[in-house]
Amino acid sequence: MMEYSNKYRNSTRQSIQKVVMTLGAVLVLSLVALAQEKEFVPEIELTTASNTTNYKLPGKQFYPTYVPRGSEFYNDEWTTGSVILENGDVYKNLYLKYNTLHDELIYLNQNTNTIISIDKDAVSEFVFDKTIKSSPRFKKMFFDRLPKGDRYFEMLYEGRLQLVIHNRTLEEKTSAYKDRNGYLQVSDFVLRRHHYVCFPDGDFEKVKLRRRSLLTLFPEKKKEIRKLLRQNKNSFRTNDDAVQAIRLIEENYYSE
Structure with missing residues (x-):
């Protein structure tokens, strides 16, 4: 009788151990699955222009900078737009902000209420659905000035010559004041x-919206371009003037 009881206890103990091990394995698999679910994977359908079907929009979670006065963004309100990746994939109807403090494209994932900084290496360009300042289209280009590297540029004119705007938010010293939280800033x-x-060889030359500033970029054709601008009553003082001027210079001196 004693031997039977020992066998029964051993058998019961082994059964319990198997159950515990099984539950443990299930728990580990569940945790792994949960961790994978928490990994950022935007739920965005690729458009018909996309050339891949399972590409994930890459990025990392974005944490805003405390800005006592001013803004770190080109657009303070979420604005719908499209993102074109280097591989040709197109994502439409995204809620976007352009962070001009860090030169980052920010995306709001409405499904998870998460704010993501999209990996710049993957982005070719982005376009807002409306014009916020001068142009709705921004293109990543290699900037040959210090610090060298890829930058987002607001595209005003694109041909053999390109006219672009570089937007950058700077923290600048000012007289002391109290911010909205009562802290001294x-x-x-x-x-x-x-x-x-931007010239055909990729060289960027800074220009102010003044005719004299433009002419200094073309020293060998300075007189001819001055005459060309006068004939077209172009004072080179507005973005529209600048676009027309660059187009005229391109057509007359940079034709293929």
């Missing part, structure tokens, strides 16, 4: 917009 966040002409 000595700086503002200010958006600075600089125009550049």
